[in-house]
Amino acid sequence: MLLHFTKMHGLGNDFMVIDLVTQRARLRDEQVRQLADRRFGIGFDQLLVVEPPRDPDMDFRYRIFNADGSEVENCGNGARCFARFVRDQRLTHKHEIHVETSGGPLTLLVEDDGQVTVDMGVPRFAPQALPFEADEDRLRHGLDVEGERVELGVVSMGNPHAVLRVDDVERAPVERLGPAIEHHPRFPRRVNVGFMEVVSPHEIRLRVHERGSGETLACGTGACAAVACGIRQGLLESPVTVHLRGGDLRIEWPAEEAPLRMTGPAERVFDGRVALA
Numbered sequence: 358m359l360l361h362f363t364k365m366h367g368l369g370n371d372f373m374v375i376d377l378v379t380q381r382a383r384l385r386d387e388q389v390r391q392l393a394d395r396r397f398g399i400g401f402d403q404l405l406v407v408e409p410p411r412d413p414d415m416d417f418r419y420r421i422f423n424a425d426g427s428e429v430e431n432c433g434n435g436a437r438c439f440a441r442f443v444r445d446q447r448l449t450h451k452h453e454i455h456v457e458t459s460g461g462p463l464t465l466l467v468e469d470d471g472q473v474t475v476d477m478g479v480p481r482f483a484p485q486a487l488p489f490e491a492d493e494d495r496l497r498h499g500l501d502v503e504g505e506r507v508e509l510g511v512v513s514m515g516n517p518h519a520v521l522r523v524d525d526v527e528r529a530p531v532e533r534l535g536p537a538i539e540h541h542p543r544f545p546r547r548v549n550v551g552f553m554e555v556v557s558p559h560e561i562r563l564r565v566h567e568r569g570s571g572e573t574l575a576c577g578t579g580a581c582a583a584v585a586c587g588i589r590q591g592l593l594e595s596p597v598t599v600h601l602r603g604g605d606l607r608i609e610w611p612a613e614e615a616p617l618r619m620t621g622p623a624e625r626v627f628d629g630r631v632a633l634a
């Protein structure tokens with residue numbers, strides 16, 4: 358069968374987006390991996406699937422698959438592209454869109470200038486929220502990895518994140534420590550790993566090794582995780598501009614029990630059709 362899709366990106370974190378409101382398809386893990394392949398397939402960091410909601414109070418169900426075929430709870434850059442996609446496809450005319458994800462509900466706001474603001478929910482620092490094996494909730498946890506001891510903050514933004522502070526993000530050991538921490542046995546469901554350089558209380562530089570996709574040019578939930586950990590550790594103050602390799606995100610976290618808000622762009626690249634094997 359031929360499946361219509363749209364290629365999109367949020368700051369270079371790229372997506373294949375499929376509308377399963379007006380089309381029918383069922384994708385197996387190995388098909389996702391094949392489509393994600395940048396030489397033998399279409400190529401993307403994540404596959405985003407738009408489905409009808411199961412909860413009648415929601416507008417859509419938003420499903421996310423990493424390039425390795427694993428289904429995940431949340432994707433911040435994807436959420437902005439999702440909002441732009443459902444409006445471009447005329448699946449909704451709303452500016453405020455409510456979606457259900459496996460990590461909980463999200464609210465997406467399409468601004469007049471085309472940027473999208475996402476209410477990303479309240480960060481959860483308890484180790485069991487990720488999960489992360491630790492005796493207690495701490496600002497920083499020690500972890501033995503690759504023969505060294507690193508200090509990291511842990512937080513769930515619906516999906517699991519570990520955040521390490523580094524002096525210079527360009528020289529950070531992302532390729533070496535990223536995969537090792539992602540697969541560390543103390544993270545039984547694996548983890549996304551952010552390397553954060555604090556420039557000032559309102560500005561950071563960030564690189565993220567993503568669970569199931571490797572290093573990406575930007576990670577929206579990773580940006581929220583870094584800002585949440587940075588504010589909690591007294592290093593940052595809201596709002597924070599996050600410089601990622603693909604561009605900038607603005608993150609606000611006004612108060613401890615308040616949700617984080619992420620604002621940034623969402624771009625459509627091309628539309629296509631693909632035959633499913």
Ligand SMILES: N[C@@H](CCC[C@H](N)C(=O)O)C(=O)O
Nearest residue numbers: 432433434516568576577578
């Ligand atoms: N690119 C994303 C996060 C995608 C999911 C992540 N790799 C995971 O496994 O949790 C973003 O922009 O947040």
